[in-house]
Amino acid sequence: MNTVQAGYPNEFDFSQRSAARASLVWGLAAIFYFYELMLLVSPSVMLDDLTRTFSTSAEQLGSLAAFYYYAYAAMQIPVGLLMDRFGPRILLTLAACFCALGCLIFGYAPSLFVAKMGRFVMGVGGSFAVVGCLKLASLWFPINRFALLTGVMVAVGMMGGVFGQAPVAMLVMNVGWRQTALFGAIAGIILSVIIWFIVADHPFKTMKEMAKHQSTQGLSEDLWIWLKFALVISLFFYPFYIGPLAEAIVSVFPLFHVMPLIQNEIGFLYGGFYLGWLFCVFLYSRTHSVLPLARVPLAFLGFVVGTIFLLSLPFSAIQLMFLAISLGFFARMLFANKLPIPEGLNAVMKIPQVWIASLYAGLMFVPTTGFGQLWGVPYFMERYHLEKDAAGMMVSMIFFGWAVGGPLYGWISDRIGRRKLPMGFAAISTLIVMTAIMYAPVSPFEMKILMFLLGAFSSGFILAFSIVREINALALTGTAIGFINTLNNASGALAQPVIGKLLDELWDGKILSDGSPVYSLQMYNEALLFLPVCIVIAFITMPFIRETFCRPLATRIDEPLTNR
Structure with a gap:
């Protein structure tokens, strides 16, 4: 048996593992995806509140929501590499902590910039959900279950999208958007603890890990790791939120008296650069122990956020000095490690089919990201004069459609032994339904049916993930899934x-009494033309995608690319 990255063999004897245990491990990862999608779509029911709080435009609101995606998309390839190297258990645990951290920053945000940083941190944590869930699916289940499990994962996740619409809208209306974000943080912390103690990387480690957790010594070791992990987090949070500590920092470093910064911002800046230092110190040590591994992503996050925050302030010589220090940290990290393009990523990127399938998936996902996750709620509020919760319920039908369509596409594709045929049907049907949503004179009930169909039909793009899985070796599942994601x-x-930019360009200057801009139905329809254009381009890619016939085309990392 050929052994490759992270000690994973190319194929497992799945009859030796417990089906119930496999379902529990994979199910927890799917629940994390539920949680991640709930956070992702929640700003769509907070737009009015966020507009009043931060006095911002539609473009800026779109940018606020998109900051989640900036982190999410940028992290996918690193997440895939980390999954293949360290395994899902520790990474999903840290990911849930990052989501909780982002919720806290977002909930306490004093400005739009800090709110964007909160969304960015959520995106860092959420970026592990899909890759981790599919990595566990590939390690705990045979390959002929992969498409079906991908569909079920989508179904579970889209229920999170449903929960992030009408139920979160009701919560926002009752307790406010800030308190709602804090509830999200609590949920993330609870989920991280459960994942840490239950999830195992793959079946061959299960019995060993369970024996460890059943012993008093093993339990004490885990609790000690969590305590040290909490201390690392506290070094970042305490100066950010507690004014007296920031005041003490100012007294020690009086140069900051000449800078137009509030105390919490000073503490935040110090916290960011402290974690930047940790990032440099612990990354180059190349240790595999849990604590330094926990510090690395936290340190990197602080380094990035601290630097971005610094660049957003009025420029001065002192800020230039700290910018130089941060760049020095980055240079030390880059050149001390001399990190080349990892072998696994290089192997994945050399396969043309990976690029084409990824392009198709991204374009087919646009109706969900652009309409279902943000602009759908204000669109239906304007079109049907609905309240926020009612519009959220109408938009949530797209996620119900995903929940049905995702598993169905996976089952049908496996049944007929084809990937491309269902993918082509998905593109054509999605285009028809999206056009009907924008222009057909339908009642609210009929619109709910159309939104359900939009989700059900567009979910067919998940088969692109199966194609990417089948043309890459098992050991590269995380890297390949991260790349397409x-x-x-x-x-x-x-x-x-x-879409927000298009709305601002079309805006005629009308505002409500509270200062919120008013966009007409015609403005929305013109801005949303971006969506069917993306679907048409997705359909154009279909002739260039090769059929895999639901069979793996690669079993080794070093297999020639002639078959792929």
Whole structure:
């Protein structure tokens, strides 16, 4: 048996593992995807509140929502590499913590910029959900279950999208958007603890890990790791939120008295650069222990956020000095490690079919990211004069459609032994339904049916993930899925602000009494033309995608590319 990255063999004897245990492990990862999608779509029911709080435009609101995607898309390839190297358990645990961290930053945000940073941090955590879930599916189940499990994962996740619409809208109306974000943070912390103690990387480690957790020594070791992990987090949070500590920092470093910064911002800046230092120190050590691994992503996040925050402030000589320090940290990290393009990523990127399938998936996902996850709620509020919760319920039908269509596409594709035929049908049917949603004179009930069909038909793009899985070796599943998910979710980073920009360009200057801009139905329809254009381009890619006949075309990393 040939052994490859992270100690994973090319194929497992799945009869030796417990089906119930496999379902539990994979199910927890799917629940994390539910949680991640709930966070992703929640701003769509907060738009009015966010507009009043931050006095911002449609383009800026689109940018706020898209900051989730900026992190999500940028992290997919690194996440895939990390999954193949370290395994899903520790990474999904840290990911849930990052989501909780982002919710806290978002909920306490004093400005639009900090709110964007909160969304960015959520995106960092959420970026592990799909890759981790599909990595566990490939490690715990045979390959002929992969398409079906992908569909079921989508179904579970889209229920999170449903929950992030009308139920979250009701919560926002009752307790406000800030308190709602804090509830999201609590959920993330609870989920991270459950994942840590239950999820196992693959069946061959299961018995060993269970024996460890059943012992008092193993439990104490886990609790000690969590304690140290919490201390690392506290070093970042405490100066960010507690004014007296920031005041103490100012007294020690009086140079900051001449800078137009509030105390919390100073603490935030120090926290970011402290974590930037940790990022440099612990990354180059190349240790595989849990604590430094936990510090690395936290440190990197602080380094990035601290630098972005610094660049957003009025420029001065002191800020130039700190910018130089941050760039020095980055240079040390880059040149001390001399990290080349990893072998696995290089192997994935050399396969043309990976690029084409990823492009198809990204374009087909645009109706969900651009319409279902952000602009659908205000569109239906304007078209049918609905309240926020009612419009959220109408939009949530797209996620119900995903929940039905995802598993159905996977089952049909496996049944007929084809990938391309269902993918082509998905593109054509999605184009027809999207056009009907925009222009057909239908009642609210009929519109709910159309939104359901939009979700059901467009979910067929998940078969592109199966194609990418089948043309790459098992050991590269995480890297391959991360790559396709990068282009897939780049669509959200593009679609949401583009539609917002188009709305701002079409805006005639009308505002409500509270200062919120008013967009007419015609403006929405013109801006949303971006969506069917993307679907048409997705259909054009179909002749260039090769049929895999639902069979793996690669079993080794070093297999020649002639068959792919």
